[in-house]
Amino acid sequence: MTGGQVVTTRWRLGGMLGAVALLFSACSSGATSAVAPSVALTGAPPASAPAPSQAAAPVTIEWWHISTTDPGKAVFQGIADAYTAAHPNVTIHITILENEAFKTKLTTSIQSGQVPDLFQSWGGGIMAAQADAGALKDITADVASWKDTINPGALSIYAYKGKQYGIPWDMGMIGVWYNKALFTKAGISGPPATWDDFLADVTKLKGAGIVPLAIAGKDMWPSMHLWTYLALRSGGSDALTQMVQSGNWNTDACTAAGDQVLKLNALDPYQPGFKGATYDNEAATVGNAKAAMEVMGQWAPSVEAADSSSKKGIGTDLGWFPFPTISGGKGAATDGVGGGNGIAVGKNASPEAIDFLKFFNSVYNANKINSSNIGMSPVVGTEATVTDVNLQAVLAGRSKATFMQLYLDQATSPAMGTAINEATIALFDGASTSAKACQAITTAAASQ
Amino acid sequence: MSATSARPRVGWRLPPKWVTISLFLLPALAVYLLFVLFPVIQAAHYSLYKWNGLQPLTDFIGLRNYVTALNSSTFITAVSNNLLVIVLSLALQIPFSLSLAVLLNRRFRGRSVFRLIFFLPYVLSEAVTGVVFSLLLQPGALVDSGLKGAGLGGLIQDWLGDPNFVMITMFIIVSWKYFGFHMILLLAGLQGIPAEIEEAALIDGAGRWQAFRYVSLPLLGPTLRVSVFLSMIGALQLFDMVWVMTAGGPLNASNTMAIAMFKAGFKNSQMGYGSALAVILFLFGLVVALAYQRFVLRRDVEGALTVFNG
Known part of the structure; x- marks a missing residue:
């Protein structure tokens, strides 16, 4: 890792977008100086003795996260402070980045070989690419002693080819968020259990002059999750896993999902202007009680509130139910689509960094994450600290899950994710057919 | 050594004209080469590879990225x-x-x-x-x-x-x-x-x-x-x-060439393909600019630009 190499790799990006090169090299040079200390100390003593010891050599842990706002920011700082108080030889240097800036800066850093010790990760395809590039550390052996404290489904998202490269600290599940008051107004007694009931409820809502469902055509991924559920419920978890792994999406499960979308389209259920809507538009529509439902993850209540005109959302009118089953479908009602946040371990991470991860996911810290509503910890035995009624429902769904599919646009490579998003939004926009959508995804997979 | 020092000094003379010109041009030229020409050449280089931006450049695929681009209905749009x-x-x-x-x-x-x-x-x-x-x-x-x-x-x-x-x-x-x-x-x-x-x-x-x-x-x-x-x-x-x-x-439906390039490179991690799109965009701009200068702006810039062999 000589200086010369850093310079040449830095130039690689420069080639992509001439003028932007300046910006990038500025970014990566910042990273270079910041990461340097921990690189020099990779050979520090193992942290098997967590008690403070004066003899231990100083270690710096470089940690990048994307919680730019409180409470997340403060909670993370608190966890880091607690760890360094108990381990005076350890310094945790936190870099907080905005989501998109983080992605760009991380890519540049990985190219230059200066990988932070710990950084935000969503697992799946992007983490796999980072592992393939040799940027991550295999921590399988390090976590063996404490991995049972974490929900195995959540943990598996941060494993690739049988090796563990990171750990989750938040794991949720996509479901249907609905407005109870609007349901009552439309004469619907309770959440639908089957897809046919769901469609019947859509008709009832429509009849009552209520927009049944909000989606986001510009951002594409919200309706992609709905489609994923339809494929999962029609074909079952094996069929979906098979499609993701083989890249052959010309299957019955895939076309069945498309057919159900077209059935839904026929009821004209989406909010006006949905084709150009962003996710924030979608959340605002539901948060302002202008639409009755959205298919979304555990973060929906907070985003709906933030995007609503009252800043409070629809409060206690909000309810959650698991995605309905399809009669005759092979999928179980307990199969889920989900994902969350985690921390990946960079290739130069010290044993202290991995020890910090263990501390990070201690029951105490996990409870703090739950009670401050920044995530739903996958640490076993911390369910009680999730107090919000709706989040408890999500948590119950997650705990009962017999299968958990990571969000498709994250489970696959970024290019595949885009292809899936684009193929499915074309269905919802009424510009494609089931067969065409499946073929488009298959074609994209073939060119990987 | 002794011969040179023995020669009497004539005094300050202006350096040859080309030395002055190159000295004044050098800073601008260096910046231009470093931040314009070099990245363009680099992009052309990457465009010949299938590359996700993380791994080393190993997967040489010739002009296949360009073929993909020209066959892509998205890019044509x-x-x-x-x-x-x-x-x-x-x-x-x-x-x-x-x-x-x-x-x-x-x-x-x-x-x-x-x-x-x-x-x-x-x-x-x-x-x-x-x-x-x-x-x-x-x-x-x-x-x-x-x-x-x-x-x-x-x-x-x-x-x-x-x-x-x-x-x-x-x-x-x-x-x-x-x-x-x-x-x-x-x-x-x-x-x-x-x-x-x-x-x-x-x-x-x-x-x-x-x-x-x-x-x-x-x-x-x-x-x-x-x-x-x-x-x-x-x-x-x-x-x-x-x-x-x-x-x-x-x-x-509202893709432009620059958007297609950005999406390929930075959203889809297809740096090789993105570079190919960047090169195509660059060529478009170059051809338009040169043709326009040559055929339309010619009389306006006459004398202001150096044109070899008129």
Whole structure:
């Protein structure tokens, strides 16, 4: 890792977008100086003795996260402070980045070989690419002693080819968020259990002059999750896993999902202007009680509130139910689509960094994450600290899950994710057919 | 050694001319080579690889990225969107700016206020313009209710959501942002034309239109040609505003070449393919610029540029 190499790799990006090169090299040079200390100390003593010891050599842990706002920011700082108080030889240097800036800066850093010790990760395809590039550390052996404290489904998202490269600290599940008051107004007694009931409820809502469902055509991924559920419920978890792994999406499960979308389209259920809507538009529509439902993850209540005109959302009118089953479908009602946040371990991470991860996911810290509503910890035995009624429902769904599919646009490579998003939004926009959508995804997979 | 020191000093002499020239050129040249030419060559290099931006460059695939691009309906749409904006800009935006310039070249009360107002949109950044217009164009927002209030409810479109309409919306906003710039440019050109010439034409019996068409317009030629050139280059580079408003959607209907490139490289981690798109965009710009300089701007820049073998 000589200086010369850093310079040449830095130039690689420069080639992509001439003028932007300046910006990038500025970014990566910042990273270079910041990461340097921990690189020099990779050979520090193992942290098997967590008690403070004066003899231990100083270690710096470089940690990048994307919680730019409180409470997340403060909670993370608190966890880091607690760890360094108990381990005076350890310094945790936190870099907080905005989501998109983080992605760009991380890519540049990985190219230059200066990988932070710990950084935000969503697992799946992007983490796999980072592992393939040799940027991550295999921590399988390090976590063996404490991995049972974490929900195995959540943990598996941060494993690739049988090796563990990171750990989750938040794991949720996509479901249907609905407005109870609007349901009552439309004469619907309770959440639908089957897809046919769901469609019947859509008709009832429509009849009552209520927009049944909000989606986001510009951002594409919200309706992609709905489609994923339809494929999962029609074909079952094996069929979906098979499609993701083989890249052959010309299957019955895939076309069945498309057919159900077209059935839904026929009821004209989406909010006006949905084709150009962003996710924030979608959340605002539901948060302002202008639409009755959205298919979304555990973060929906907070985003709906933030995007609503009252800043409070629809409060206690909000309810959650698991995605309905399809009669005759092979999928179980307990199969889920989900994902969350985690921390990946960079290739130069010290044993202290991995020890910090263990501390990070201690029951105490996990409870703090739950009670401050920044995530739903996958640490076993911390369910009680999730107090919000709706989040408890999500948590119950997650705990009962017999299968958990990571969000498709994250489970696959970024290019595949885009292809899936684009193929499915074309269905919802009424510009494609089931067969065409499946073929488009298959074609994209073939060119990987 | 001794021979040199023995020679008597003649005193300061100016270094040869080429030394001076290269010394003065060097800093600019170094920056140009480093930040323009070198990245372009690098991009051309990467475009021959299948590369996700993380791993070492090993997967050499020749020109396959270019073949993929030219066979991609998404990219072809992007190219035709760029061309559409160029054509519409030349057909509508520049004539509109010209007529405003002619109007504001007249003497009347409040003239400078109008000049200022029309120039203002150009001062806004593209991102801000994008955010403002995406708010205005929300279904049921200001634009829609304005149209409805004016009894033109039938004209309401899904401005940013309808794949058939989104590029028209985009063009209108681009024009709104840049017509003031072209207007100022043309206004400056008009003020450079001595009033006596038009006066002479009028005295000789030319009508107002004739005086404009056969006297002012030809004299405005150099400015007009620069205006057209800037408009074309701007249309080819269209990115920020579209990215903010639609990110190329819906269904890739508002993709431009720059957006397709950015998506491939930074969203899809297809750095090799993205580089190929960057090279194609670069070639487009280069060909347009060179051809325009060679055939259209030639007489305007005569003597200002070095042209080998005339």
